[in-house]
Ligand code: NAP
């Protein structure tokens with residue numbers, strides 16, 4: 627019988643790539659979607675017609691229990707979150723509820739539906755049982771925040787710099803705690819920034835690729851950005867979702883850092899993207915203090931050795947290939963009259 631996966635965050639960038647990957651692997655894929663008239667759900671249904679939808683919200687415990695009861699998943703991937711860091715200062719409480727407490731609600735739904743009691747016998751000596759639901763938590767390199775060492779590994783201390791990072795750290799430790807308390811197969815992938823033509827337009831890579839496309843096509847004359855000196859370890863989302871699956875198929879439940887091990891600054895990103903369209907970025911980019919953050923994460927760089935050694939995972943798409951892919955995709959999208967806010971660059 628086909629394995630069954632339940633994905634929260636199915637309408638997001640990673641949800642779409644993960645669903646495609648799992649469908650290719652022969653899974654029956656279910657996506658948890660919220661809202662009574664969420665336009666991103668109909669967009670997702672059009673492009674991922676083999677994904678089945680179950681309604682639910684990370685803010686609503688009962689809906690998660692119902693979803694797990696209905697789907698009877700073998701694997702749950704918790705990708706749902708408020709994921710845009712600046713929004714987490716503006717709506718800190720909501721971020722804590724969705725990105726942090728949402729993890730607790732999902733873990734509780736699995737615990738209750740699996741009949742795992744809170745009794746002492748379910749304590750740290752609990753064994754991983756075959757047939758139990760395996761759980762993946764989308765942890766983030768943003769938890770490292772003000773980094774204490776470079777590159778960052780599974781053992782690097784956390785010093786989150788945003789309410790988002792703090793909420794992710796809560797979800798991370800809670801996942802570890804459910805593994806230790808109840809013997810659940812519950813793991814976290816500490817993923818560094820990963821991008822694609824399906825990336826939301828608010829994130830810097832997509833803001834830049836769309837900006838370049840608009841300027842190239844004469845639809846804009848400038849691109850307004852914040853801190854050009856921040857450095858990130860950017861990879862391709864299609865590569866990273868494969869690591870999520872490998873973590874849930876591994877023999878033991880463990881946490882992994884996933885990234886490329888290479889850092890680039892926002893300035894280098896901008897240079898690469900404008901160059902990909904034959905443009906000189908210095909003629910178009912304007913920096914704006916209003917786009918700087920209350921507390922910045924200056925640099926992030928992964929040490930993905932453990933994932934390579936234990937999961938056999940490696941990123942395939944290079945930084946330059948990723949940037950060229952995104953710029954080409956946005957040039958095509960705008961040339962065809964697409965609306966990035968509605969269509970993004972799906973598929
Ligand atoms: P994304 O595109 O922003 O998608 C976020 C998803 O969360 C959307 O499907 C959204 O659904 C859903 N969501 C928001 N509020 C919800 C709620 N109350 N209940 C249920 N679902 C809700 O994010 P992504 O880039 O795919 O990232 C996936 C996950 O990985 C996130 O948890 C993110 O924090 C984490 N992460 C991402 C990166 C990265 O670089 N991309 C790196 C590390 C970790 P709606 O359509 O209903 O809004």
Ligand code: GDD
Pocket residue numbers: 709710711765766767768817818819820828829830831833850851852853854856857858892917918919922923926
């Ligand atoms: N969004 C944005 N817009 N970022 C800008 C801009 C701008 O105009 N100008 C400079 N930046 C800088 C930000 O200050 C940050 O240092 C860097 O570009 C990356 O910003 P984002 O693309 O918004 O991503 P992020 O690093 O804050 O967060 C992403 O990666 C995390 C993993 O490290 C998100 O996907 C998070 O959900 C994820 O956990």
